[in-house]
Amino acid sequence: MIYLKTDDEIELLRENNILVSQTLAEVGRHCKPGVTTRELNDLAEAYMRSHGATPACLGYEGYPAATCISVNEQVVHGIPSDYVIKEGDIVSVDFCTFMKGFVGDSAYTFAVGEVSDEVKRLLDVTKEALYRGTAQAKAGNRVGDISAAVQEYAESFGYGVVRELEGHGLGRRMHEEPGVPNYGARGRGPLLKEGMVICIEPMITMGNRAVVFERDGWTVRTRDRKPAAHFEFAVAIRKSGPDVLTDFSIIEQALNS
Ligand code: MF3
Numbered sequence: 001m002i003y004l005k006t007d008d009e010i011e012l013l014r015e016n017n018i019l020v021s022q023t024l025a026e027v028g029r030h031c032k033p034g035v036t037t038r039e040l041n042d043l044a045e046a047y048m049r050s051h052g053a054t055p056a057c058l059g060y061e062g063y064p065a066a067t068c069i070s071v072n073e074q075v076v077h078g079i080p081s082d083y084v085i086k087e088g089d090i091v092s093v094d095f096c097t098f099m100k101g102f103v104g105d106s107a108y109t110f111a112v113g114e115v116s117d118e119v120k121r122l123l124d125v126t127k128e129a130l131y132r133g134t135a136q137a138k139a140g141n142r143v144g145d146i147s148a149a150v151q152e153y154a155e156s157f158g159y160g161v162v163r164e165l166e167g168h169g170l171g172r173r174m175h176e177e178p179g180v181p182n183y184g185a186r187g188r189g190p191l192l193k194e195g196m197v198i199c200i201e202p203m204i205t206m207g208n209r210a211v212v213f214e215r216d217g218w219t220v221r222t223r224d225r226k227p228a229a230h231f232e233f234a235v236a237i238r239k240s241g242p243d244v245l246t247d248f249s250i251i252e253q254a255l256n257s
């Protein structure tokens, strides 16, 4: 069942995703050598709560923290820990808010200090793959148009597209229909309609696309231990076209100030 949202509901989803963006900006400011991923988690949780939201990941199917923080070869769902962030790391931060009956869900991968040119390119390409997928999120298109746009762009650089996890509908619940894979064929899959809200979240690897699930029951990492990047937008499908509810400019302004 795909739930179509009213304009008012979309505004509540926007409020949530702006709060996620602001929280990501706060995390990005502190994502520096010497800080632990648990410290970043705690800061994000405090920020969300002080702005009226509950951390929707905490306790979700037993997940033990407010945020997922995945470093280098970790793709997604890394559990915050004592790991000390160092220069050259890439750190994906992904979490959900719950406020006013709706969920916010977005993610950003931060480069810590100077990262190698090849890692920088992985981040740029993953973000651009997200933008290209987002441009296809319009009424009359199908989910496969988004999937193919992401896949074709990422693979044209020789990168791997992770297939074990995918984007999803977003609303009163974190994971609604439809699923939004990062690979697929144009013109296939569920029809996109006005009022749908979806999360598009490419997970792109520098090497092979194979992943393994760690024994902690959550962390997903690349099998070849090469780095992976992950960016996520929440997008509403409107008459005017894709309406991105996440705001990366809040994050990028914080990083450049
Ligand atoms: N954006 C992530 C997802 O859609 C959020 C995961 S929260 C968790 O899967 F609790 F499942 F880890």
Ligand code: CO
Binding pocket: 105, 167, 168, 199, 201, 232
């Ligand atoms: Co998501």
